[in-house]
Amino acid sequence: MIILNLNYILNIVITLFLIGVLGLVLNRKNILITLMSIELMLLAINLNFVVFSIYLDDITGYVFVLFILTIAAAESAIGLAILTIYYRLKHTIRIDKIKNIKS
Amino acid sequence: MIVNLFFYFFSFILIVSALMTILSQNSIYSVLFLVLSFVSSSSILFLLECEYISLIFIIIYVGAIAVLFLFVVMMLDVKTVYLAKDSLKYFPFGSFIGIVFLIEIALIIPTTFESANPYNVSFLWNCYFDWFNKLDYFTEVMSIGHLLYTDYIIQFLLSGNILLLATVGPVTLVLIRSTKPTKTQVTFKQLSRTYSSVLHI
Numbered sequence: 001m002i003i004l005n006l007n008y009i010l011n012i013v014i015t016l017f018l019i020g021v022l023g024l025v026l027n028r029k030n031i032l033i034t035l036m037s038i039e040l041m042l043l044a045i046n047l048n049f050v051v052f053s054i055y056l057d058d059i060t061g062y063v064f065v066l067f068i069l070t071i072a073a074a075e076s077a078i079g080l081a082i083l084t085i086y087y088r089l090k091h092t093i094r095i096d097k098i099k100n101i102k103s
Numbered sequence: 104m105i106v107n108l109f110f111y112f113f114s115f116i117l118i119v120s121a122l123m124t125i126l127s128q129n130s131i132y133s134v135l136f137l138v139l140s141f142v143s144s145s146s147i148l149f150l151l152e153c154e155y156i157s158l159i160f161i162i163i164y165v166g167a168i169a170v171l172f173l174f175v176v177m178m179l180d181v182k183t184v185y186l187a188k189d190s191l192k193y194f195p196f197g198s199f200i201g202i203v204f205l206i207e208i209a210l211i212i213p214t215t216f217e218s219a220n221p222y223n224v225s226f227l228w229n230c231y232f233d234w235f236n237k238l239d240y241f242t243e244v245m246s247i248g249h250l251l252y253t254d255y256i257i258q259f260l261l262s263g264n265i266l267l268l269a270t271v272g273p274v275t276l277v278l279i280r281s282t283k284p285t286k287t288q289v290t291f292k293q294l295s296r297t298y299s300s301v302l303h304i
Binding site for chain 1: 107110114117118121122124125128130133134137140141144147148151152153155156159160163164167168171172175176178179193194196197198200201204205208209212213243246247250251255258262265266268269270272273276277
């Protein structure tokens with residue numbers, strides 16, 4: 001049985017979420033890393049839901065974890081499809097070249 | 104305790120692999136570090152004794168999302184030579200924002216969840232042994248199913264519709280459509296047009 005404080009786990013989760021935000025802000029190279037950092041943020045949200053659901057002894061958080069997993073899978077599928085089309089049209093996935101996309 | 108040591112170990116691996124995900128220059132290494140962070144978070148959930156969610160994490164994140172990313176990395180064949188100077192251009196701004204948020208949250212968290220209860224230090228202080236539940240108990244999947252199919256049925260159907268959209272949408276996006284024939288001049292028809300044969304008044 002774990003004798004941990006809740007604050008330690010929450011700090012881990014918040015650090016993970018902020019790593020995802022930093023990945024969104026810092027990364028100017030390709031869109032793939034952006035999608036990955038969005039996945040990291042969703043993972044942090046999921047961990048937060050599960051941790052509070054265990055802490056409060058309530059099963060509702062698990063259900064919302066399942067819904068967030070659904071949204072994450074749908075988001076990554078559609079995002080990667082759009083990325084594939086963009087690569088087919090422009091032959092690059094650099095973010096700083098993306099300003100040419102407006103018609 | 105050994106479980107606490109495992110918890111520290113896996114959380115360290117989780118943070119380091121998440122950092123390496125956004126910092127590594129090669130996309131394939133980035134995807135593999137993402138898989139490592141998913142697996143370590145899943146083992147953290149295993150240590151917290153919610154087995155269903157952790158196995159679902161492995162199945163969906165590693166089996167679906169990370170494999171999708173690997174396919175796209177393999178298919179795009181992106182050149183991995185980028186200058187480090189270009190990626191460090193926004194480093195002060197981003198690290199400033201990140202540090203501000205981190206300090207705010209780290210100041211909020213220990214004051215919010217502190218109370219006069221001395222048993223608050225333990226993580227599982229809300230949980231207690233109820234021996235009736237120990238003898239005649241629901242498993243985790245059963246209780247999730249009870250909640251999911253009664254109270255959250257509308258949300259369940261909506262998430263099914265979202266999955267259908269996520270299945271149909273990329274297929275229709277990625278399909279190579281047969282392009283319509285572009286309008287070109289037929290040369291002999293163009294040359295054979297005369298002034299008298301075109302104008303009809």
